[in-house]
Amino acid sequence: MPQLAQPIKTKKQVVSEFRQSEIISAARKVFAEKGYMAATVDEIAAEAALAKGTIYVYFESKEQIYNAVLENDLDALRARTLEQIAAAGTAREKISAYVNARFKYCEERRDFFRIMYIEPSSSPVLSKAKAREWLREPVHQLAVAIESAIAQKLICPWPPELLAWTVADLTTGALQRRLAGTPTTTAREDADFLIEFINAALRPAQVEN
Amino acid sequence: MPQLAQPIKTKKQVVSEFRQSEIISAARKVFAEKGYMAATVDEIAAEAALAKGTIYVYFESKEQIYNAVLENDLDALRARTLEQIAAAGTAREKISAYVNARFKYCEERRDFFRIMYIEPSSSPVLSKAKAREWLREPVHQLAVAIESAIAQKLICPWPPELLAWTVADLTTGALQRRLAGTPTTTAREDADFLIEFINAALRPAQVEN
DNA sequence: ATAGCCGTTGACTGCTCAGTCATTTTTTTA
DNA sequence: TAAAAAAATGACTGAGCAGTCAACGGCTAT
Numbered sequence: 001m002p003q004l005a006q007p008i009k010t011k012k013q014v015v016s017e018f019r020q021s022e023i024i025s026a027a028r029k030v031f032a033e034k035g036y037m038a039a040t041v042d043e044i045a046a047e048a049a050l051a052k053g054t055i056y057v058y059f060e061s062k063e064q065i066y067n068a069v070l071e072n073d074l075d076a077l078r079a080r081t082l083e084q085i086a087a088a089g090t091a092r093e094k095i096s097a098y099v100n101a102r103f104k105y106c107e108e109r110r111d112f113f114r115i116m117y118i119e120p121s122s123s124p125v126l127s128k129a130k131a132r133e134w135l136r137e138p139v140h141q142l143a144v145a146i147e148s149a150i151a152q153k154l155i156c157p158w159p160p161e162l163l164a165w166t167v168a169d170l171t172t173g174a175l176q177r178r179l180a181g182t183p184t185t186t187a188r189e190d191a192d193f194l195i196e197f198i199n200a201a202l203r204p205a206q207v208e209n
Numbered sequence: 210m211p212q213l214a215q216p217i218k219t220k221k222q223v224v225s226e227f228r229q230s231e232i233i234s235a236a237r238k239v240f241a242e243k244g245y246m247a248a249t250v251d252e253i254a255a256e257a258a259l260a261k262g263t264i265y266v267y268f269e270s271k272e273q274i275y276n277a278v279l280e281n282d283l284d285a286l287r288a289r290t291l292e293q294i295a296a297a298g299t300a301r302e303k304i305s306a307y308v309n310a311r312f313k314y315c316e317e318r319r320d321f322f323r324i325m326y327i328e329p330s331s332s333p334v335l336s337k338a339k340a341r342e343w344l345r346e347p348v349h350q351l352a353v354a355i356e357s358a359i360a361q362k363l364i365c366p367w368p369p370e371l372l373a374w375t376v377a378d379l380t381t382g383a384l385q386r387r388l389a390g391t392p393t394t395t396a397r398e399d400a401d402f403l404i405e406f407i408n409a410a411l412r413p414a415q416v417e418n
Numbered sequence: 419a420t421a422g423c424c425g426t427t428g429a430c431t432g433c434t435c436a437g438t439c440a441t442t443t444t445t446t447t448a
Numbered sequence: 449t450a451a452a453a454a455a456a457t458g459a460c461t462g463a464g465c466a467g468t469c470a471a472c473g474g475c476t477a478t
Binding site for chain 4 (some may be wrong): 012015050051052053054057
Binding site (some may be wrong): 040041042052053056060061062 | 436438439
């Protein structure tokens with residue numbers, strides 16, 4: 001029985017993970033189209049080119065599949081957002097990085113954003129609440145950067161947390177609008193507008209000395 | 210047979226409308242708690258203290274009940290928002306009026322806003338799309354006012370439509386956040402922050418003459 | 419009082435779908 | 449190549465629920 005010492009993952013685990021990610025991809029597509037409730041496990045199985053029974057070998061329930069999709073994508077989105085924020089220098093640049101990261105990810109992962117924003121959801125595990133949870137850390141990072149920029153009098157002294165959430169709201173709102181209809185503007189234009197708009201609000205008030 | 214000439218509505222119609230509004234109220238509550246899919250017509254019936262059969266005398270389907278709830282409340286919200294915008298003088302005041310009208314209505318109609326914003330929805334008639342439709346007119350009114358204020362050089366020349374939608378996004382975002390968690394700030398504080406923030410972004414750029 | 423009308427009722431029907439599991443197919447091992 | 453193990457399958461079951469309808473009771477008119 002050839003027992004290789006190195007591999008941490010057995011072949012079984014590798015295959016299992018591959019199947020899981022296949023199922024997740026299929027599920028993402030179906031959930032994005034139909035929403036949680038209207039999507040059926042049979043449809044997910046068909047999309048994944050598997051029988052329903054196979055799905056239940058890798059996941060315990062429809063709800064677990066849904067959670068796996070969300071957690072998978074939310075994790076990636078959060079990681080990328082944090083990375084971009086960290087790479088940026090000033091508070092203004094970090095805000096810009098936040099907006100751009102979200103816009104970029106939204107373009108790449110249309111289906112995931114449909115689930116998050118447009119989706120007729122209705123899962124027992126409110127996706128809205130989950131999304132907000134995953135937003136907390138990036139938004140907090142923005143707030144920290146904003147706070148220090150205020151201390152240095154670089155920007156207008158708005159409450160940092162509130163301002164950071166406002167940046168998030170503006171981004172979310174713009175993306176939702178883009179996903180809902182057929183946008184007349186490019187993503188770049190929308191993102192640039194937001195960034196300029198926020199920057200305008202951040203200008204320190206003219207001092208009347 | 211006493212036939213009063215005046216009444217336009219027959220007794221039958223009055224009773225019918227009364228029952229419909231009773232059912233709508235019950236349905237609003239149940240839909241806000243459970244979302245469209247998870248809510249059952251039996252629950253709505255129980256909440257309205259009626260038998261399920263009676264519900265189907267006044268509405269054709271669960272979907273029709275849902276539409277009735279949304280249309281009823283969206284109509285009222287739009288009417289009120291337009292009214293407040295119209296009553297305000299300057300563009301800045303109109304923006305202020307918009308934000309305040311939404312905040313006020315949200316306080317009064319918690320359940321309706323839950324359906325709109327938090328709700329695990331999943332109806333065949335996407336409520337998100339409906340809400341956006343009903344937003345169009347108020348937002349357009351803002352855009353018109355903004356456009357003329359820009360022409361008068363009262364405010365910074367942002368694209369009017371985009372700016373108006375941004376005001377809507379900020380309001381929606383703030384309200385969603387309030388509904389999702391237990392807010393640490395008062396509604397007044399949140400609304401005032403938004404209004405000040407927007408006004409700051411609208412300051413005409415300092416001219417370096 | 420009583421006949422007839424009409425709003426109300428809730429047990430019932432049919433359908434959809436999540437989740438199961440005995441069977442079949444594929445892969446591994448010897 | 450054959451036996452054993454593992455993976456995949458899809459027909460089936462049971463539960464939940466939208467929508468129906470025959471029967472009921474309370475009100476009105478005579």
